[in-house]
Amino acid sequence: MSDLDQLKDALLAGKYRALGRAISLVERDDPEADRLLAAVYPSTGRARIIGITGSPGAGKSTLVAALAKHYRKADRRVGIVAVDPTSPFTGGAILGDRVRMGELYTDRGVFIRSMATRGFLGGVAKATNDVVDLLDAAGFDVILVETVGVGQDEVEIVRTVQTNIVVLVPGMGDDIQAIKAGIMEIGDAFAVNKADRPGADKTVTEVMTMMSLVEEHGDWIPPVVKTIAAQDRGIEELDAAIVQHFDYLSSSGELDRRNRERVRIRVETHLKEMFLQRVLGGAVAKADYEQLLEDVLRKRNNPHDAAESVLARVKFPVSS
């Protein structure tokens, strides 16, 4: 039995060490990672994948922790993937928060992984998707993906979750309102967190008004739930909204559409990265390629035509 087969079996059996090793392969963009992901792919598709998106300071991590505890009470295994560099889960953060997350770290039914937002060779979105697949294959029932939601990569991550919760907080001022404007359309449900602060009801009303202006949700009107994540309040209501959204996804055919979109993004990401690897890995001689870049740098050529000239050396089939 090869090492990879052993790793695969251990992963599918839900072993934590195997999962950790597999994620490390993904993070290093190791060629083994792709083989492993291909091997476990048929075992994916069972997990509920939930995005938690919002500005720094909205309490996303606390909400993620509260949801995780909620799911643990029902004995569901929970994976947490934090893509937000400001998240307590990423480690670069505040001691108080880390203490609050403490009980999750010692719970064997919870697996927490933070993704840095730079330095991934294949991109953060691809790496995040891959880690979600690994958790899914390892038998995690719920996967919570925490992101800031700003930036194209983040938007791509949000497009690949099943239900995205946008976390807002009352009275954070105009700047935050402006962020909200940027992420409103990606919410399948809204949590107005820290709802014991003044202005919570006003924020709820504002969101509902905004939602009435957004038409791209189809038949689904995103519910707005008040939460106080630090006190585990409103979490059951939020979970009810998530369940309701999943029922909508399933019954409307939207789940299939989202899954199809997810597949399309992933295949095309692979296509682009694999193509580039082939080109840089020898299909064009390194010296030729460096000369090509030099010519662009010296304005003897331009980026588009340089790429065209590489592409001209590749033979495409003519489809019938």
Added chain:
Amino acid sequence: MSDLDQLKDALLAGKYRALGRAISLVERDDPEADRLLAAVYPSTGRARIIGITGSPGAGKSTLVAALAKHYRKADRRVGIVAVDPTSPFTGGAILGDRVRMGELYTDRGVFIRSMATRGFLGGVAKATNDVVDLLDAAGFDVILVETVGVGQDEVEIVRTVQTNIVVLVPGMGDDIQAIKAGIMEIGDAFAVNKADRPGADKTVTEVMTMMSLVEEHGDWIPPVVKTIAAQDRGIEELDAAIVQHFDYLSSSGELDRRNRERVRIRVETHLKEMFLQRVLGGAVAKADYEQLLEDVLRKRNNPHDAAESVLARVKFPVSS
């Protein structure tokens, strides 16, 4: 003379309508855009490209406006590209800020363009680079690129500017400190803005301490400048830091290295996108491709192997 030649000539002559039309082509990812960009590329490389990065609320836009006014006094033409969805320049923002920006909007030596952070077919980073090239070719002396700095796409934008200024603000609490931790290493200079607030000196000291721990800046130690952008204070000092950094870039060979990296990123972005266009545009029959995606969706195949099977139909040259 073709339409494209006319557009090119008008653009190189610095005509605003031509610039607007050209940017629209880029935003629509129109094939004409690539031809135009290729044609004007030899005329690029003269502008100073400066990134302004920081959290929402740090006063980035106000600082951009203050810098723009500073450069206008020296009669330099200024292009502003706002990639931040929360920026007043993007229009989705606060009336007060827009009023403050008013004088820039009526100044013929200033061109302001906001880039949405989603919906760009070829990616925000590519579109931003393209717009910067167009402004450069149109004779703008200074191009200010405003970003939040979080997310991979944004980091890619930051990697392609010459000097990146990270804007901080005193006493914004732990959450903002955490963001800072995420963006510290991308600062070539720091502006502690709203420096009349309590704690400004403490923030300056903190940044300097952090900088002493970061070693990837080479021989350059990023200066920290106190500014009050809303009162145009500290702007000359900030510009002095920018000039100093550019001198360092030029004399150390770092400028060449950054330009080379910029060229590499752009050629590879083109390569990947053009390859995908070729594949989706007929190199693989549409029905075949949809069937491929369907197989992945139904777990009969996986994303990696599906991409591999497309790639297998493409013939790569064997380099000698």
